[in-house]
Amino acid sequence: MNKIFKINLKNVTKRFDGLDTPVLKNLSLNINASEKIAILGSSGSGKSTLLHIIAGLDSPTEGKVLLNEADIGSLSENNKSRLRNQHIGFVYQSHHLLRDFSAIENVMMPLIVRRGGYLKNFNQAKKILKKLGLDKRLNHFPHQLSGGERQRVAIARAMVTLPDIILADEPTGNLDHKNANLVFESFLELADEFKTAIVLATHDLSLARRMKKNYHLTSGKLKSS
Numbered sequence: 001m002n003k004i005f006k007i008n009l010k011n012v013t014k015r016f017d018g019l020d021t022p023v024l025k026n027l028s029l030n031i032n033a034s035e036k037i038a039i040l041g042s043s044g045s046g047k048s049t050l051l052h053i054i055a056g057l058d059s060p061t062e063g064k065v066l067l068n069e070a071d072i073g074s075l076s077e078n079n080k081s082r083l084r085n086q087h088i089g090f091v092y093q094s095h096h097l098l099r100d101f102s103a104i105e106n107v108m109m110p111l112i113v114r115r116g117g118y119l120k121n122f123n124q125a126k127k128i129l130k131k132l133g134l135d136k137r138l139n140h141f142p143h144q145l146s147g148g149e150r151q152r153v154a155i156a157r158a159m160v161t162l163p164d165i166i167l168a169d170e171p172t173g174n175l176d177h178k179n180a181n182l183v184f185e186s187f188l189e190l191a192d193e194f195k196t197a198i199v200l201a202t203h204d205l206s207l208a209r210r211m212k213k214n215y216h217l218t219s220g221k222l223k224s225s
């Protein structure tokens with residue numbers, strides 16, 4: 001079944017107070033269901049800003065962001081966050097796991113927020129953790145896990161609600177090359193299985209090459225590469 005999902009950025013410009021030049025300049029981008037896109041760019045080029053704008057966490061100074069054709073800039077904060085919870089997952093460079101909760105409890109958290117029965121949530125979280133090779137680590141706390149395992153838990157937490165898109169901001173940036181590749185491989189397999197779109201911000205060309213589309217963010221513009 002093909003998902004009905006798309007995000008369109010239309011002529012987005014983003015200025016921050018105190019910066020002479022806009023971080024994003026009249027930038028347009030179309031993201032379709034299950035599409036895999038990498039945004040390459042050096043540090044400070046605006047990759048994180050772009051992801052925040054795609055998610056509606058920050059608003060463009062000019063231009064529009066459409067989610068399934070609806071202008072998210074015209075929604076109330078409540079409606080925006082409801083839409084975000086429904087469609088979008090995040091993975092960051094650091095895992096942001098809750099240290100006093102086990103791996104499975106961390107992954108269950110987004111489901112608990114949406115209510116649903118404990119057993120159902122537990123089983124869903126377990127299923128995803130298993131797919132990421134963590135079936136022996138369900139009850140471990142973040143400090144008992146390796147860096148790669150912690151990032152896998154963070155990926156499981158982002159995936160457990162089956163979002164349409166994951167915005168991944170340097171998701172393996174804290175891992176060594178070998179682990180980064182292994183974790184990224186599992187992430188892509190899961191995204192393929194669930195037909196999840198990914199927008200990956202990275203400066204790792206070898207990871208970007210695994211995505212269908214590559215863009216370079218330079219001087220506030222996206223260039224296909």
Ligand SMILES: Nc1ncnc2c1ncn2[C@@H]1O[C@H](COP(=O)(O)OP(=O)(O)O)[C@@H](O)[C@H]1O
Pocket residue numbers: 016017019023041042043044045046047048049050
């Ligand atoms: N909230 C903010 N206020 C002011 N300047 C910001 C803010 N967020 C980011 N910037 C600036 O915007 C530019 C792009 O930042 P960022 O999107 O974090 O880049 P990247 O993720 O590619 O490293 C940088 O010059 C940064 O200092």
Ligand SMILES: [Mg+2]
Pocket residue numbers: 047048049169
């Ligand atoms: Mg960044």
